[in-house]
Amino acid sequence: MGQESTQTFEINGDNGNTINGVCGASLLHELPDDVLSLVSKALQPRDLCNMSLSCKRLNVMVNSDKVWWQQCLQVAENGPDNLQAWRNFVSSYKVICRFLLGVKHLIGIWVHQNPELGNMVYVMWGFLSVVGCRIIPQELGSQGFESGLLWAPVFEVICNWDGSLVFFLHGREKDKDYCYPGSLKPAKDDCNVLLLEVKPFRQSVLKENLPLIQDRKWSPPENIASSSGEPYLNGTTSRLGSKKFMGQRIMETNSMQLRSKDSDSIQFSRLGFGDRRRLLELVAHRVRLKVPPPVSGPLFPGAGIGSSLDKADASKDLLLLSERRSLMILMHKHGDPNGKKPFSGSQYEGIQSEIALKILCHVSESQDLQAAKDSQGFDSVKGKSILQGPSTSSTKWTVSGWEPTKKQSFAKFIKERMKQIIGVGAGIQDGERGNSSCSGDNKRVQLQEFLKLGDTVGLCLHASCLKLSMYRAWPIMHDNRFALYKMPEQKPEKGREYAGLWGGTFGWPPGRPPEDKPGKALFFLLLSYEKTDEGWILIATKILEGTHYVLHPNGSAMFTARVDELSSERFPWEGDRDDSPVEIVCVYKGEGIANGYGFRYPGSKPGDLFVCQKGLLAFVWRESKSVLTLQRLDLQALLRDGERVATLPPVANFAYLTKSYSNVFAGYSGLTTTGSATRSKTTP
Amino acid sequence: MAELPNTTMANECKVKLKSKDDKIFEVEYAVAMQSQTLKNALAHTGCTDTALPLHDISSQILAKVIEYCEYHVNAANTISEKDVKTWDEELVKHMDQDTLFRLIVAAKYLEIHNLVDLMCKTIADRIKDKSVEELREIFHVQNDFTPEEEEQVRRETKWAHGE
Numbered sequence: 001m002g003q004e005s006t007q008t009f010e011i012n013g014d015n016g017n018t019i020n021g022v023c024g025a026s027l028l029h030e031l032p033d034d035v036l037s038l039v040s041k042a043l044q045p046r047d048l049c050n051m052s053l054s055c056k057r058l059n060v061m062v063n064s065d066k067v068w069w070q071q072c073l074q075v076a077e078n079g080p081d082n083l084q085a086w087r088n089f090v091s092s093y094k095v096i097c098r099f100l101l102g103v104k105h106l107i108g109i110w111v112h113q114n115p116e117l118g119n120m121v122y123v124m125w126g127f128l129s130v131v132g133c134r135i136i137p138q139e140l141g142s143q144g145f146e147s148g149l150l151w152a153p154v155f156e157v158i159c160n161w162d163g164s165l166v167f168f169l170h171g172r173e174k175d176k177d178y179c180y181p182g183s184l185k186p187a188k189d190d191c192n193v194l195l196l197e198v199k200p201f202r203q204s205v206l207k208e209n210l211p212l213i214q215d216r217k218w219s220p221p222e223n224i225a226s227s228s229g230e231p232y233l234n235g236t237t238s239r240l241g242s243k244k245f246m247g248q249r250i251m252e253t254n255s256m257q258l259r260s261k262d263s264d265s266i267q268f269s270r271l272g273f274g275d276r277r278r279l280l281e282l283v284a285h286r287v288r289l290k291v292p293p294p295v296s297g298p299l300f301p302g303a304g305i306g307s308s309l310d311k312a313d314a315s316k317d318l319l320l321l322s323e324r325r326s327l328m329i330l331m332h333k334h335g336d337p338n339g340k341k342p343f344s345g346s347q348y349e350g351i352q353s354e355i356a357l358k359i360l361c362h363v364s365e366s367q368d369l370q371a372a373k374d375s376q377g378f379d380s381v382k383g384k385s386i387l388q389g390p391s392t393s394s395t396k397w398t399v400s401g402w403e404p405t406k407k408q409s410f411a412k413f414i415k416e417r418m419k420q421i422i423g424v425g426a427g428i429q430d431g432e433r434g435n436s437s438c439s440g441d442n443k444r445v446q447l448q449e450f451l452k453l454g455d456t457v458g459l460c461l462h463a464s465c466l467k468l469s470m471y472r473a474w475p476i477m478h479d480n481r482f483a484l485y486k487m488p489e490q491k492p493e494k495g496r497e498y499a500g501l502w503g504g505t506f507g508w509p510p511g512r513p514p515e516d517k518p519g520k521a522l523f524f525l526l527l528s529y530e531k532t533d534e535g536w537i538l539i540a541t542k543i544l545e546g547t548h549y550v551l552h553p554n555g556s557a558m559f560t561a562r563v564d565e566l567s568s569e570r571f572p573w574e575g576d577r578d579d580s581p582v583e584i585v586c587v588y589k590g591e592g593i594a595n596g597y598g599f600r601y602p603g604s605k606p607g608d609l610f611v612c613q614k615g616l617l618a619f620v621w622r623e624s625k626s627v628l629t630l631q632r633l634d635l636q637a638l639l640r641d642g643e644r645v646a647t648l649p650p651v652a653n654f655a656y657l658t659k660s661y662s663n664v665f666a667g668y669s670g671l672t673t674t675g676s677a678t679r680s681k682t683t684p
Numbered sequence: 685m686a687e688l689p690n691t692t693m694a695n696e697c698k699v700k701l702k703s704k705d706d707k708i709f710e711v712e713y714a715v716a717m718q719s720q721t722l723k724n725a726l727a728h729t730g731c732t733d734t735a736l737p738l739h740d741i742s743s744q745i746l747a748k749v750i751e752y753c754e755y756h757v758n759a760a761n762t763i764s765e766k767d768v769k770t771w772d773e774e775l776v777k778h779m780d781q782d783t784l785f786r787l788i789v790a791a792k793y794l795e796i797h798n799l800v801d802l803m804c805k806t807i808a809d810r811i812k813d814k815s816v817e818e819l820r821e822i823f824h825v826q827n828d829f830t831p832e833e834e835e836q837v838r839r840e841t842k843w844a845h846g847e
Contacts, residue, residue: 031785035792038800042808049841053816055825059837098843163843186843 037066045071045097068093076100078107080125082301089128089322090159096128098163102186103130106157106463109501109526110194110484111543113477115660116554118544120524121154121484124636126300127321128159132484133639134653136665137546139519144512145503145631148641152665153299154653155461157184158325158332166332167348167461169196169284171650177296178288180650181332181348182459191463192475196482196654197268198279199462200454201349265462267450272443273480277651278360279447280482283459284650286351289331294324302640350458353451360451361444473528473541474555482655487543490528498527498538498617502630504558509577510616510629521546525558525630535564538588538609540619540630550661552593552602558628559619561590561609569608571618572625583613592621592628699726700735701750707743708735715753720795741790745783749790751775752799776806781822784810 040048040062048067052059065087072083072093079100080086086096107130112119117137123130132154141147158166167184170177183199268276301317330337335347451457468475468485475485490499504523505511513520524544529536538561542552552558567589575581592607607621617630647653648665656664699716701709713731716722725736738746752775759768776784788803810822820827829837 032789032792035788038792039788039804039807039811042804043811045844046846047811047813049844050814050816050819051811051823052841053829053834053837054819054823054827056828058819058823058825101843162840186846188846 040067065093071097076104095163099159105187109487116550120544131156131299137663140522149638152647171653172647177291180284184461187463190465192486193466194484195462198457199460201456203455275447280651349456357451496529503633504630508627559592561588565589567608585611697731702735702737703743703746718753745786745790
């Protein structure tokens with residue numbers, strides 16, 4: 001081929017450097033940034049960290065923002081859409097990557113069986129955080145499926161300065177909002193249950209002898225846009241060699257190393273329901289923190305970011321969010337910024353075990369006596385939550401449920417009822433109670449053993465992987481775990497076009513109701529495909545229902561459709577709201593849930609699934625001609641646009657365990673007040 | 685500017701490349717076109733007898749690049765994907781770390797995309813899942829951390845190991 005090239009290679013490389021000892025290092029030095037970031041695409045954070053440990057030069061090279069930016073993109077493919085905006089508020093993309101790794105498996109829809117109307121918590125990206133938002137049962141807003149949603153915060157996990165996780169539970173007690181700091185370990189990819197637990201912490205001996213670093217006053221970095229916007233507590237890996245700095249850091253982190261293991265979680269879950277509930281309530285009550293202004297503001301960027309809001313407003317928004325984050329990180333460790341220091345060292349480490357022991361064991365003795373009385377009947381009306389003191393007998397039990405006595409405001413009624421339910425719940429549900437004093441002693445011993453595992457006990461969120469059985473795309477849940485269960489979500493793809501989350505309403509025409517008619521209940525359904533003996537079926541699982549009183553259990557399949565069987569039924573209506581013709585793409589045979597079989601085991605009746613032109617689905621029951629229309633929704637956008645409502649007391653806010661068929665999350669009477677006219681935009 | 689006007693001319697054109705150490709290599713036009721950089725350069729100059737200088741690439745590396753491009757010119761049409769893959773693996777199998785680095789830098793400069801991908805994958809495979817000690821050997825580096833410094837870095841990176 002007429003080449004002049006030689007086929008022999010020279011042993012010496014360029015520049016006459018021989019290939020030995022240090023040559024590799026000098027070559028690395030020449031490796032351009034973008035080439036390294038290209039190679040790093042095929043590597044994991046673990047490999048990069050190993051490289052950073054091999055020598056100082058590699059350490060500096062590998063810790064480039066370019067490299068870690070690549071990692072961030074890979075770690076969270078469905079990640080936040082504003083990573084670059086986040087970067088201005090942390091010291092490096094490495095920090096963001098660590099955070100993303102720790103929380104990305106929390107993103108998604110989490111549910112609980114109770115209340116039966118639906119308990120749907122959507123965990124989404126916030127601002128250098130993830131936020132668990134409970135979507136409360138509600139009616140369709142005035143803008144149909146584009147209306148903002150009513151929601152309440154359940155928990156949030158914030159990115160600490162070094163990328164570790166800062167967990168807060170949200171709740172409301174006696175008309176005041178509080179946040180409850182706790183701990184959270186990075187969530188693994190197979191986690192399917194979020195458990196709210198109490199966890200023992202052991203304190204390090206060394207800590208007591210050190211001047212507390214946290215005694216120094218901390219202030220937010222002045223120049224937020226600078227890349228070193230991070231306080232003294234955590235250095236980047238390039239800050240090596242400062243011995244004093246090093247010394248303090250070694251000491252501080254020792255106490256964190258002596259943490260509890262997973263076996264403690266098993267221990268907690270072995271405690272009786274009543275003990276677990278009381279322990280959770282006690283710890284929550286004691287660690288709670290008031291929410292000062294930036295913290296009480298928005299938890300995530302509003303609807304305006306990136307769209308119609310102008311740049312100045314958007315950056316003001318972010319600054320406020322950053323202030324909020326800084327303050328919450330501080331509060332997580334140091335408690336009330338204006339008040340006394342936490343006696344155990346860190347606010348999230350909770351309360352001293354001895355104190356918990358004293359209170360709970362004293363109480364459980366008197367509760368045992370109460371339980372013995374309770375087993376006779378509903379005297380437990382007068383039961384009390386240990387934290388709230390005596391309740392007034394402002395409610396009475398009737399066949400259809402709790403009802404307020406005459407001169408009670410509805411809000412107060414709900415509150416009183418909460419107190420009693422929380423106090424009573426154990427009595428009714430705890431199958432272990434109302435029994436011999438012998439097992440009571442056993443339980444007390446178990447509780448004592450548990451509390452002795454650490455010097456302090458604090459709240460913790462445990463993202464665990466449990467063996468769950470499913471019934472038709474709905475997990476079968478334990479009644480007495482304080483837990484949220486992950487709903488597996490299928491992604492839409494070829495052959496499974498309709499998988500995922502949909503919003504639905506009954507009636508035709510679809511969407512928002514006309515002005516003069518009453519509101520339409522908003523349903524949330526998760527559609528998934530399953531292979532059965534008869535071929536593939538599409539299942540529509542109801543996960544939230546906006547009616548006043550529920551007709552079918554939470555998690556029921558509202559309809560199923562056999563995607564291999566076309567139907568020749570005609571669509572019952574000619575035109576849409578504005579008389580535009582309805583174009584049907586195809587029709588599938590299916591079954592819709594039936595009324596009249598009782599709440600527990602609903603049957604089904606034949607129906608058809610119509611796929612309409614504009615991305616609309618409509619399921620029509622053949623006999624009754626009821627129609628359920630479905631439309632896709634952008635949950636994140638609707639939450640950003642939405643209205644935040646009051647939460648419940650902390651433990652109930654996480655998992656509401658008392659069986660209920662109505663809307664326990666609405667703090668006011670009826671859902672009509674959530675109609676279009678009275679919705680207001682939250683102001684920051 | 686346009687590419688060479690007609691295919692016969694393209695077939696006849698030979699591209700001359702000069703390495704850093706002044707060695708001249710002559711390649712077919714089609715071979716050179718696999719490099720986006722060369723493609724752009726030739727679009728301006730047309731077919732020329734002057735050698736294009738490649739200041740940062742040694743003859744050793746340039747030879748390897750040409751070897752790759754010559755194989756891949758026809759590979760897409762005539763050779764099975766599996767065989768191409770095998771050939772690629774053979775090419776890089778015994779390359780030492782330095783050659784790999786130089787080759788990827790050259791490939792990036794010349795914008796030969798599938799060679800860049802091959803290099804990335806090869807280098808990454810050598811790094812992936814290796815312990816710190818093994819990495820030190822691969823990169824020919826020595827541990828210059830003090831024990832305290834090493835301990836600090838270890839602690840700060842514990843999270844990446846699924847802690």
